[in-house]
Amino acid sequence: MGFYFAQFLTGLASASALFLVASGLSIIFGVTRIVNFAHGSLYMVGAYLAYSVVNWLPHGVFGFWAAVVIAALAVGVLGAVVEFVLLRHLYRSPELFQLVATFGVVLVIQDAALAIWGPEDIVGPRAPGLDSVVRIFGEPIPEYDLALIVIGPTVLLAVWLVLNRTRWGTLVLAATQDREMAAALGINQTLLFTSVFFLGAFLAGLGGALQIPRETISLLMDLNVIAEAFVVVVIGGMGSVPGAFLAAAIIGELNAFGVLVFPQVTIVLAFLVMAVVLVLRPQGLLGRPEIHAHAPAHVREAPLQPFGHRQRLAVATVIVLLAALPMVAGDFTLVLATDILVFAVFAASLQFIMGTGGMVSFGHAAYFGLGAYGAALVVKHLGGGMVSGLVAAPLAAGLGALLFGWFCVRLSGVYLAMLTLAAAQIVWATAFQWQEVTGGDDGILGVWPPGWLADRTAYYYLALVVCCGAILALRRIVYAPFGYVLRGGRDAPLRMAAIGIDLRRHQWFAFVIAGVFAGIAGGIYVYSKGSVFPDELAIPRSVNGLIMVLFGGIQTILGPIVGALTFTVLEDQLSRLEYWRAILGAVILFVVLIAPQGIVGGLARLADAVTDRSMREAER
Amino acid sequence: MLEVNGINAYYGRAHILHDVSLGVGGGEVVALLGRNGSGKTTTLKTIMQIVPPETGSVHFDGEAITSLATYKVCRKGIGYVPEDRRIFSNLSVAKNLEAGRLPARAGLAEWTEDKLFKLFPNLRERRGNLGHQLSGGEQQMLSIARTLMGNPKLLLLDEPSEGIAPVIVEQMVRTIAELKTQGLSILLSEQNLHFARLVADRAYILETGSIKFAGTLQELESRPEVRDAFLAV
Numbered sequence: 001m002g003f004y005f006a007q008f009l010t011g012l013a014s015a016s017a018l019f020l021v022a023s024g025l026s027i028i029f030g031v032t033r034i035v036n037f038a039h040g041s042l043y044m045v046g047a048y049l050a051y052s053v054v055n056w057l058p059h060g061v062f063g064f065w066a067a068v069v070i071a072a073l074a075v076g077v078l079g080a081v082v083e084f085v086l087l088r089h090l091y092r093s094p095e096l097f098q099l100v101a102t103f104g105v106v107l108v109i110q111d112a113a114l115a116i117w118g119p120e121d122i123v124g125p126r127a128p129g130l131d132s133v134v135r136i137f138g139e140p141i142p143e144y145d146l147a148l149i150v151i152g153p154t155v156l157l158a159v160w161l162v163l164n165r166t167r168w169g170t171l172v173l174a175a176t177q178d179r180e181m182a183a184a185l186g187i188n189q190t191l192l193f194t195s196v197f198f199l200g201a202f203l204a205g206l207g208g209a210l211q212i213p214r215e216t217i218s219l220l221m222d223l224n225v226i227a228e229a230f231v232v233v234v235i236g237g238m239g240s241v242p243g244a245f246l247a248a249a250i251i252g253e254l255n256a257f258g259v260l261v262f263p264q265v266t267i268v269l270a271f272l273v274m275a276v277v278l279v280l281r282p283q284g285l286l287g288r289p290e291i292h293a294h295a296p297a298h299v300r301e302a303p304l305q306p307f308g309h310r311q312r313l314a315v316a317t318v319i320v321l322l323a324a325l326p327m328v329a330g331d332f333t334l335v336l337a338t339d340i341l342v343f344a345v346f347a348a349s350l351q352f353i354m355g356t357g358g359m360v361s362f363g364h365a366a367y368f369g370l371g372a373y374g375a376a377l378v379v380k381h382l383g384g385g386m387v388s389g390l391v392a393a394p395l396a397a398g399l400g401a402l403l404f405g406w407f408c409v410r411l412s413g414v415y416l417a418m419l420t421l422a423a424a425q426i427v428w429a430t431a432f433q434w435q436e437v438t439g440g441d442d443g444i445l446g447v448w449p450p451g452w453l454a455d456r457t458a459y460y461y462l463a464l465v466v467c468c469g470a471i472l473a474l475r476r477i478v479y480a481p482f483g484y485v486l487r488g489g490r491d492a493p494l495r496m497a498a499i500g501i502d503l504r505r506h507q508w509f510a511f512v513i514a515g516v517f518a519g520i521a522g523g524i525y526v527y528s529k530g531s532v533f534p535d536e537l538a539i540p541r542s543v544n545g546l547i548m549v550l551f552g553g554i555q556t557i558l559g560p561i562v563g564a565l566t567f568t569v570l571e572d573q574l575s576r577l578e579y580w581r582a583i584l585g586a587v588i589l590f591v592v593l594i595a596p597q598g599i600v601g602g603l604a605r606l607a608d609a610v611t612d613r614s615m616r617e618a619e620r
Numbered sequence: 621m622l623e624v625n626g627i628n629a630y631y632g633r634a635h636i637l638h639d640v641s642l643g644v645g646g647g648e649v650v651a652l653l654g655r656n657g658s659g660k661t662t663t664l665k666t667i668m669q670i671v672p673p674e675t676g677s678v679h680f681d682g683e684a685i686t687s688l689a690t691y692k693v694c695r696k697g698i699g700y701v702p703e704d705r706r707i708f709s710n711l712s713v714a715k716n717l718e719a720g721r722l723p724a725r726a727g728l729a730e731w732t733e734d735k736l737f738k739l740f741p742n743l744r745e746r747r748g749n750l751g752h753q754l755s756g757g758e759q760q761m762l763s764i765a766r767t768l769m770g771n772p773k774l775l776l777l778d779e780p781s782e783g784i785a786p787v788i789v790e791q792m793v794r795t796i797a798e799l800k801t802q803g804l805s806i807l808l809s810e811q812n813l814h815f816a817r818l819v820a821d822r823a824y825i826l827e828t829g830s831i832k833f834a835g836t837l838q839e840l841e842s843r844p845e846v847r848d849a850f851l852a853v
Contacts, residue, residue, distance in 0.1 A: 167718060174708045174719040181706040184668055185720045186694035186770050288710065 002137030007256045009136070013145035015252025016152030017214075020207030021225055022232035022244040023159060024200035030176045030239025031196045034087055034098045035414060037543075038105035040226030042201045045109060046075045046208025047217045048117050051124050054212075061129045072206035079201020080194050087197070088190065089593055095360055095414060100550050101592040103543045106222060107585030113219055115579065124212030131213075144213050151210065155203070156245045162199075163241065172196060176239060223539055227425055231274045234418045237287020246285055267429040271422040275407055278419050282411050306479060322464055326457040334460045335528070340568045341467040342525045347548035347560035348471050349517035354549060355556075356478050357510040358490025359408070360417040363424025364545045366404070367397040367515035369537030371522025373431060376444040376532045381437075386449050390466075390523045397519020398512050400427065405511030409504050421542070428537040443533035447526050463524050470520050475557055477513060486510050544571075547588060621646045621805050622667070622698075622774055627676030629666050636662045637673070638830040644774060644807050649800050651820035651837075652809040653851060659829040660809035661703055664776045667807075668700045669693050680774070697725060699772030703779045703809075705763040709752035713743055716751055716762055720769035728771060729802070736765040739795060757788035764795070775799065777808035781815045793818045813851055817841075825850045 050071035057063035133140035163169035175182040236243025258266040350364045374396025375389035404423035431438045489503040552559025574580040622644040629637040665671040724730035737744035740761040796819045810816045825833035
């Protein structure tokens, strides 16, 4: 009894920290509709800053709590600066741009923290005056945990009062619901949004700062907390602070007790709860259904043009040039070229689901990784050859997409994106923790092609044939009636339903197709590397795919190929430098701000703008 | 007071407004008439800079407001009541009013919650109710009251008589007359000529994005062919 109660209290204490991060994320999303991937980074900075300030201030009760508050305030200012410099320019952009931009911030902050605080984990100080334990039912409970249990609800109350009892709160809630109308009523939203970012970032910083007596401070804190915070926000309902509290308590307890029952699968448990909540109550426990009536203007898509003779000739030329590449290039270039081909297929499959299908996937790495693991597992456990491995890859990915897709197509917009992320995290956690089958962190080694393909050149030709074939097949699907249905469903779901089309089934099928093609890419990838690790399933891999799509431009079919080329070469070049993450992050931010339609899309838009203008002038 | 000069507005490549010019004088009630899709709402949104015009200008009190941010247009003294009311459904009536509140303007009486409840008595007893609990007519009243909280000098009313019960329409006529006597200028869009006749001094007729008629209501009466060509369903 005492033990379970102690476990219950531990759960509540971790829920408090989680609530602080998640509530900030939720408030920011509610008002600005931005899914802030950098929120975990703000949390991490809060912890590092608090550690530095504690050491700087005189040691004692006052010093500790002053440091916590100072760190949180500083993080609040940092959040406001990020909003002012970057995100303010993206409020009308599609989710993809905002997400990728905030991921750029993650990269920059990660390297900044590395530069300032170094790569070693840091053990934080204990809280003076709260550094011992009290006994409840005979079980030792850290005093600091009790303090956290009090702080959580106190902050909830304070935030609730600010939102519901002040004019600022009223304006925030009004802008949350209808930005255009709020502007028409004279509300200056730029100021309002910056202050919302301050509050959200302050809460994240507070969460991080309060965590230092409980957790070692490390550079992994950002992405570790962000996935869990997303889960909490989605379960609670995006934009709902009490919902975040409730959900944080649920996840905190789930972790505390889940550890006792299934110590290996606690991460999976949280995501499973989220998946179930989303399917039963798509807007989250305390969230309100989204009102789509006044969504910001969407990026206009030019109608897709089938290739004419000239374009066909260009494609044929590129393929011939690629085929001739081994005559001039060395092994190193061929390895890079193989990578580019693989990621072109991966990005094309992601572009297919997002651009054509209109379903934003934040977890596409799941299907790439399932393909890679599918092939590797056949080799490792069934002793299969390469052919069976390459067949198993799309099969495994397709089955995964069939399962997760069934849940995902029931949702739309950000909720769908979150569920895809959750699905990817489930797969990642499984690969990471199921040591006996997947090798866990050590991955699966020795997945090589047979002798006649062992040569780099030979394998490059295999990759070339498979990847070009895959991209052409995807393109064919986009131009088939099936593709028309998807595009129609993306732009006008109600009309598609009205002409008797079961859109959900088509979307489910599209989800599976995207998964299968990502799986093909994963299969080719694993045989070119000879090994597979859980990293192939993790968030950064998914985000890399999104960056490639964004670099190329989301609504162009050639885009992903250009994007994969640019990104892979860029990453290859940059990763030799010391602070390459920060540089990559800066490049991402630059592209998002300067060419929000991507490289191919940007050029197309330029041409478009010119014809638009001349059209209007001709009219006059 | 308000001068719209030769504005052209587009949605993407669709050319919605063609050289629209119109004006509203101080203390005047002007009706913008036209069928569904003739460009009335877009004209009002262009004035608010919600849809910034591609060419042409909008002047208010002699000052150019073209390309100002929407919130600044509002703070200059133009209040906008949208067609679909767009009240904040998750906020109470009192908070909806609070969201619209702006400082009083020199030389004009300030609107307070109490004064607005006198103008719209139904809202008083609904003060604590959430927006989505109101009836259509109550939402229309709240939407107007919320905009009045910003103490505008010019009110843009988009189809105030649309979709509300006849008894509320009558009340709306009285309200507009009352606002006019208090010195407010009003530009309202309407499909309903009968309603416009009861409240407006002058009228413009808009058809496929261009002005087809400008004049007093009496002039419009005397030219049934204009009415039949552009307003009859």
